[in-house]
Amino acid sequence: MNLKGIKIKVHDMSLRDGMHPKRHQITIEQMKTIAKGLDEAGVPLIEVTHGDGLGGASVNYGFPAASDEEYLRAVIPLLHQAKVSALLLPGIGTVDHLKMAADCGVTTIRVATHCTEADVSEQHISLGRKMGLDTVGFLMMAHMIEPAQLVEQAKLMESYGANCIYATDSAGYMLPDDVTARTGALRDALKPETEIGFHGHHNLSMGVANSIAAVAAGARRIDCACGGMGAGAGNTPMEVFVAVCNRMGIETGVDVFKVSDVAEDLVTPIMDFPVRIDRNSLTLGYAGVYSSFLLFAKRAEAKYGVPAREILLELGRQKMVGGQEDMIEDTAITMARERGLLKTASAA
Amino acid sequence: MSKIKCAIIGPGNIGTDLLYKLRRSKVLEPVWMVGVDPSSEGLARAREYGLKTTDQGVDGLVPHVKADGVQIAFDATSAYVHKDNSDKLNALGVMMIDLTPAAIGPYCVPPINLKEHAGKREMNVNMVTCGGQATIPMVYAVSRVQKVKYAEIIATVSSKSVGPGTRKNIDEFTRTTAGAVARVGGADQGKAIIVINPAEPPMIMRDTIHCLTVDEPKQKEIEQSVRDMVAEVQKYVPGYRLVNGPVFDGHRVTSFMQVEGLGDFLPKYAGNLDIMTASATRTAEMFAEEILAGRLSLDAVAA
Numbered sequence: 001m002n003l004k005g006i007k008i009k010v011h012d013m014s015l016r017d018g019m020h021p022k023r024h025q026i027t028i029e030q031m032k033t034i035a036k037g038l039d040e041a042g043v044p045l046i047e048v049t050h051g052d053g054l055g056g057a058s059v060n061y062g063f064p065a066a067s068d069e070e071y072l073r074a075v076i077p078l079l080h081q082a083k084v085s086a087l088l089l090p091g092i093g094t095v096d097h098l099k100m101a102a103d104c105g106v107t108t109i110r111v112a113t114h115c116t117e118a119d120v121s122e123q124h125i126s127l128g129r130k131m132g133l134d135t136v137g138f139l140m141m142a143h144m145i146e147p148a149q150l151v152e153q154a155k156l157m158e159s160y161g162a163n164c165i166y167a168t169d170s171a172g173y174m175l176p177d178d179v180t181a182r183t184g185a186l187r188d189a190l191k192p193e194t195e196i197g198f199h200g201h202h203n204l205s206m207g208v209a210n211s212i213a214a215v216a217a218g219a220r221r222i223d224c225a226c227g228g229m230g231a232g233a234g235n236t237p238m239e240v241f242v243a244v245c246n247r248m249g250i251e252t253g254v255d256v257f258k259v260s261d262v263a264e265d266l267v268t269p270i271m272d273f274p275v276r277i278d279r280n281s282l283t284l285g286y287a288g289v290y291s292s293f294l295l296f297a298k299r300a301e302a303k304y305g306v307p308a309r310e311i312l313l314e315l316g317r318q319k320m321v322g323g324q325e326d327m328i329e330d331t332a333i334t335m336a337r338e339r340g341l342l343k344t345a346s347a348a
Numbered sequence: 349m350s351k352i353k354c355a356i357i358g359p360g361n362i363g364t365d366l367l368y369k370l371r372r373s374k375v376l377e378p379v380w381m382v383g384v385d386p387s388s389e390g391l392a393r394a395r396e397y398g399l400k401t402t403d404q405g406v407d408g409l410v411p412h413v414k415a416d417g418v419q420i421a422f423d424a425t426s427a428y429v430h431k432d433n434s435d436k437l438n439a440l441g442v443m444m445i446d447l448t449p450a451a452i453g454p455y456c457v458p459p460i461n462l463k464e465h466a467g468k469r470e471m472n473v474n475m476v477t478c479g480g481q482a483t484i485p486m487v488y489a490v491s492r493v494q495k496v497k498y499a500e501i502i503a504t505v506s507s508k509s510v511g512p513g514t515r516k517n518i519d520e521f522t523r524t525t526a527g528a529v530a531r532v533g534g535a536d537q538g539k540a541i542i543v544i545n546p547a548e549p550p551m552i553m554r555d556t557i558h559c560l561t562v563d564e565p566k567q568k569e570i571e572q573s574v575r576d577m578v579a580e581v582q583k584y585v586p587g588y589r590l591v592n593g594p595v596f597d598g599h600r601v602t603s604f605m606q607v608e609g610l611g612d613f614l615p616k617y618a619g620n621l622d623i624m625t626a627s628a629t630r631t632a633e634m635f636a637e638e639i640l641a642g643r644l645s646l647d648a649v650a651a
Contacts, residue, residue: 058500058539058541059498059500059558059560059600059602060500060502060541060556060558090518090519091518091521091522091541091542091543091544092522092541094519094522094523095519096519114544114545114546116507116546117507117515117544117546119512119515119516120515120518120544122515122516123516123517123518123519318547318551319545319547319551320545321543321544321545321546322543323502323504323541323543324502324504324543324545326502326504326554326556326558326604327504327554327556329592329595329602329604330554330556330591330592330604333592333593333595333604334591334592
């Protein structure tokens, strides 16, 4: 595969997707330190929000250590070259959040929907574009539909004004051929000026290989997390991906040693547990389950005595989509009752 | 026993499902179906059931209101045209039940504040949103026991049950529901989340209600209050079910609901739409009972 000379943009996720394994408790000081490190290492774009995007602060997803606005206002003024993006999931965040983030100085808004529901993003994407933001349509759980269907949804987002469309492997389920098929189909079908992006999770250890497959198929934006800090077994590890790109002659503009220092000295030390492939995060990738469900399933295991792996498999069987975190406790209670582990679970 | 005559504006899925429910009512009689498209299937279906129809919008109904004795109208169109519809009919003394997100009248969640609205002779009441109807009773079930400082609801609906209007303006759902969760549910602060799930066969509507209480939850009283409230809602939505909970975790009280529809015109999984038409019917019946008992008379309102 000859990808020499291809220029791509890497987009750091450690301060947004990385909020999941941190239960959204990254402090403002930690955000500032890591963001400055990424800026100095040459990372061009950094995402900063609650793990579930703007407005994600909730009982359902977790209350963060600081508000989206506090994080954005603390981080953005410190950066010399890097720009900051914010994620927004319609149904959770609203255009009011988008306006707030733009006022804080984000240059990129990423509007995320489940891969079949692109039409709920119209008001947010069109406003982002009208405000002159770099506006990205982010199609989550893209493994659940065929490439042709993904193209239909991507075209909707493009028609609303998105200038970049992502195939998002939220479950870390895809293998390189799956990525090639989806990013390639997007590249073929969308306008030449529309960029294609890929967001991977490392649940089957495919983060780097999948991202390279995406670049080969025409993607020019790749999400990575410094130190791999993201939901599930984490995102494509930034430092590893940049090193592989260097070897292949793909140009990222990121300094591999500086970014691996950020990973080792700043990101890894703040982890509450090693973000890696274990039996539960492996299950996410194996069964195609939304990566952010991981910690909720572990908590439900601790409370109701049903193994997290079995809860995750059940959520996969019921085809739960991103955002349905409430159904994890519900499913665990139902499973616990069926197994005779609960005596008092009241249900009318 | 005589019945109160009603008009339905909007012959789509919601309007047609309403028609089925009104035809069963002991106190309501649907007499007009109002649309804007002469080729509408919904208008044709209404004619088969013996209703008068117009494809000229509310203007096509206005000249007949007095002669046909229409006293209650349901608006199942869109927020954009609702005010206009409401003004024209209120001016003729027709009470309006608003199923759009326009919310120019007060929110009505039957088991909580319907009696109060009837007592105040409101001429326009709003049915909030499907997520609101499905969850606000459970917020109230906790807040009537003790102070709730924060309530959050997550409504998950099947992709097939979410129409283009809701999709185009999903923020309206989040905002309206959050506002009503606080105001009608009785929480200091409200938050609403909607998730759309495309699974096949379509999933039945699910709703999760989290309340954060100020003091330690009074578990026994809340459990009883929740059971009573489920029974109240079941009077008009038989498929309203507490799947799990209430779960107590510190000051968090969580109930997990499922809402299955009656399957009148809409499929059973679309409990989110059924609970809107059922709540609207329940609301109209309460007003109708008051009118029939001579306790309420509707007067024309200057627009």
